Amino acid sequence: MLTIHAADEVRYAWEGGESVKDGAVVVDGAQVAAVGPLAELTERFPDARVRRWPGGVLGPARVYEAPLPVAPTPRERMHAVLKSGAVAVLAEYADTPELRAAAARNDVVVLMRTRPTAIIVDGRADLAVFDETGECMATVCAGRLVHRRR
Template sequence: MLTLHVAEQSPEAAVLADGASVAAVGPFADLAAAHPSARVRRWPGILTPGLLNPYGPELLEGMYHPDPREADALGTEPFGGARAREIFRADPARLGASARRGIQRMLAHGTVALAGELRARAVVDAVRRAGLAVGQRPDRLPGPAALSPTPLILLPGLVAGGPARFAVFDVADRADLVRRGAGTCVATVIGGRLVYRAR
């Protein structure tokens, strides 16, 4: 099924997805006229190829992402250090569950690819199931590990025939995205599937 994604601030860069692939990229009016039966998804802000987070191991193997049911005891924010290591040591199965929650947090920040050498099988499996691409880790990391690292690393542009992997941010333009960060994400698409949508 064809799905045409268009963002208010970037109508000239609409994306026509055909399943897991990009069928075409171009002005919304042209794509809509050429494919009148395509389902249309309208978004605020801008549509981008999505982000690479270079901190895969740090965020998914070195931090614990609490389950909402643990909020009273552990809070709601991810944490690392000795406290996280103790949780993983006491119950190794919690690493996979934590990684899945961490991936959901990454998707909510427009992450469609990550980098860094993942060693834990449960984490590798969670990344593969989520469909996240694995990219090249930059020579210089942008700062401390974060869901919205500074500076943001945008992936190369979307092309026809390439994977339907992108994100939408509720910002005026790319400069506004850099200024406000990845927490402005409203949608993330991987393999043509909407894997995150802001409420």
């Protein structure tokens, strides 16, 4: 199912680069199908479901570069990472078989070192929406909405 994630602004990368006001990202399964102005994408993909994130800035999901949040179970630790707008963790912090298994079950990427993130057509659909205070409103991991702030 095609889903269009729309926000007041879409940034292709957090560190510089292009941005689109009233932009959107089209997600097809686990991949990004298109990026651009919302009006253009709803015309190109008329049957897609549209998720609007008013007041938000949508960009690539982040890499969690610190020790994982404390929680009672590995699954809850990964969920806390997803709630922060990150879909990747560093291997040095996912250092037990249980944490790596929880990461794999949730499609969280385990990286040997940090890397820049970007929204790329045909790339994995890892997105995050942040409000004006920097708090995560929503996280999309491999095309699935895994966190939504109410």
